[in-house]
Amino acid sequence: MLQYEFSLFWVSIIFYVAASIFFTYAVFFHKKGKLDLGITLSWVGLFFHSLAVIVRWLRVGHGPYLDSFESISSTIWMVIFIYLMTCYRKPHMKFIGIVTLPVAFLLIGLGLLANPQIQNLPSTFHTLWLIVHILFAKLTVGTAIIAFLCSVFYLVKAKKETTNNFIQRLPAPVRLDTYSFQFCGMAFVFWTISVIAGAIWAHKSWGRFWAWDPIELWSLITWLVFGIYMHLRRFYMIKGRRAAALMVMCFILIVATLFLVPFFTKTVHTEYLL
């Protein structure tokens, strides 16, 4: 079963690579048809990625959330899935694939090369709240990445007097700003659910909701900064460059909370995030 799993992962990577090539070609040479082909290849890649995740799930007996490889793989799956669903509803967002797909296949490839070992479910993981907590955390990362990319592209597009063809072909700044706000709102909401579910899970396992440990603190800081962003957008009507810069900061905080803080601290979350 191990060889099936790795084969499926590598097949999905191949499709993601092919999709990336078509996205790059379509964006730089303004070929809309190739963009659609890239989307189709992404869907096929996601299908094989899903099969690989399912095979691993059956092999190890638990979902994709224990070691670093599983964590990265499932996060990337969620990112690609949200990206593709976004493209389905908002076709002018397809250009984001030029960044999303390359990052996806690079991370999965790195994870595979690191020889992922099987870990068994520890005693605290025998609860449904685990699924709620982890699912919404991954949804947060997925939506935050889309919001981040929209903000980055906004900042790039908002530069005046550019003759770069790629930048000129990006959607209008107003649209980018709107989508960034909407996806950031979704990320805030998912993060709220994830934090509350995590607190309930902690109570079931250890008899306490909140211990102010580093991961919990940083997740609270991230949530508050997201909250500040939402309130600034709503009450102060900030938009444009300032909003985009603040969104970039929110994304950096999420990355720091999930991927940097576990490196420097030893908490109950450390083993399972990285």
Place this chain on the structure above:
Amino acid sequence: MLHSLKRLLTRPNVIMWFMCLFVSFCLLGVIIPQTNFHSPGYFKLLANRNPILFNIIDTLQLTHIFTSIPFIFLVFLMYMALVITLRSQLKRQFRISYSQKRNMASELEGKENICQIINMSAATIQNKIQSVMVRRHFTLCPKSIGQPLNTLLYTKYQKSRWGSFVFHLGLFVLLNTAIYALFFNQRGFVQLIEGETFIGRDANWLVPSNGLLPGNLTFPFNFRLNKFCVHYWDNDQEKQLNSQVLFIDQSEKHPLEREISVSSPIEYGGVTFYQSQDFGYALTFAMDTGDGNPIVTHFTLNAVGDKHKPLTGKSDFPESNFIFKLKFHPDIYYPSFFLKQPGVELTILKGNIIQYEGRLLLGQTIQFGNNVLTFLDVRSWSGIIAIRGYALPLVYCSFFLVISGILLIYIFPFQQIYIRFFKDDTDYHIMIKGRIGQRTAYNHFELRQIEKEIRDTVVLTEKYSATI
């Protein structure tokens, strides 16, 4: 003055400042070592290294920042701001009236779409608009007194304007739960050896942790740990910890036996019992110092992650000057008939002088000086956490409210479309504006879509101009 305070607490910039201050407190909590993560000895070392800095930090209560007075005061202010905000949101929702509808046109920001239609009567236009909006699941609001006849107000998901209120109500309940837990929660941790009975008195808890208000965790029943076992996966990773506990209650005829596992707490007598992930072995020694009265004591050792690694510990032997350094193997492998016996590598010190060093198997006796030491017994001990509090139902309630608010805000957002048609010399013009929630202008592209549908429905020959 109260009114001014209310207005101050709900001003958006004040709320921003509160949130920024909260973030600052959290960052301080990350940077400065906290008492709940470090031992008292650690802080003594810090104090010795830099007494002035430590005194400042200690005076400002930064070593326990999340139970410090400034932090609790900030939480209290945020709590008041949330209460006042919820109250005003509630009042506004109940007060949604014609005045809001009438002012909608001036309140709205964003794009307005105008299309021009010729050769149609007002009644026909109105009917066609109605058909388009009904197809989009909008409901026409009845005209209010004073509303111009050439205006139409459509709404969708009326109930969803409560979304923000419900979401913030969920956060309010969560904050209440946190405050309740801070003041009233009672918690205790005990290391219970197999066969030992715990009497529910506060003094017996190894680590009591009660809320800020006075109150001790005591209960009128006892519980005994009958058996503790650890289950492992094939690769020796910990799978599950189980404690079989017997509740001995004078008011009940028969004792009740229950099993506690990690993530499967049990409730008895208003107290919830959790299986801690701390466990280990209790080694029982008896030492006869020559006076014929042996001293019996237990040494509790904590298990490490790997079940094959020995458990180590160091402690004084009570009523003596001896220090015991232990390295315990739950099952020692010898190339002899002592296979799979518990054994301990023991070093006995008096001051810095080694009195004894060697291996001792279960049941064996050794002599050092005038003393005779017997390794009497090995039993498992299990960490049991007991909590009395009613926070969990409140947290579930807040979770439900937050999810409901989110669904109302994002999945079923309250929408209003305001349509006004007016005639110039020859032609009718239709102006469309919309909003989502109270402040967000309707998406310009969606408005253009609606305007296009109306135009396609009503117009046979037309001129179109869109003004942005």
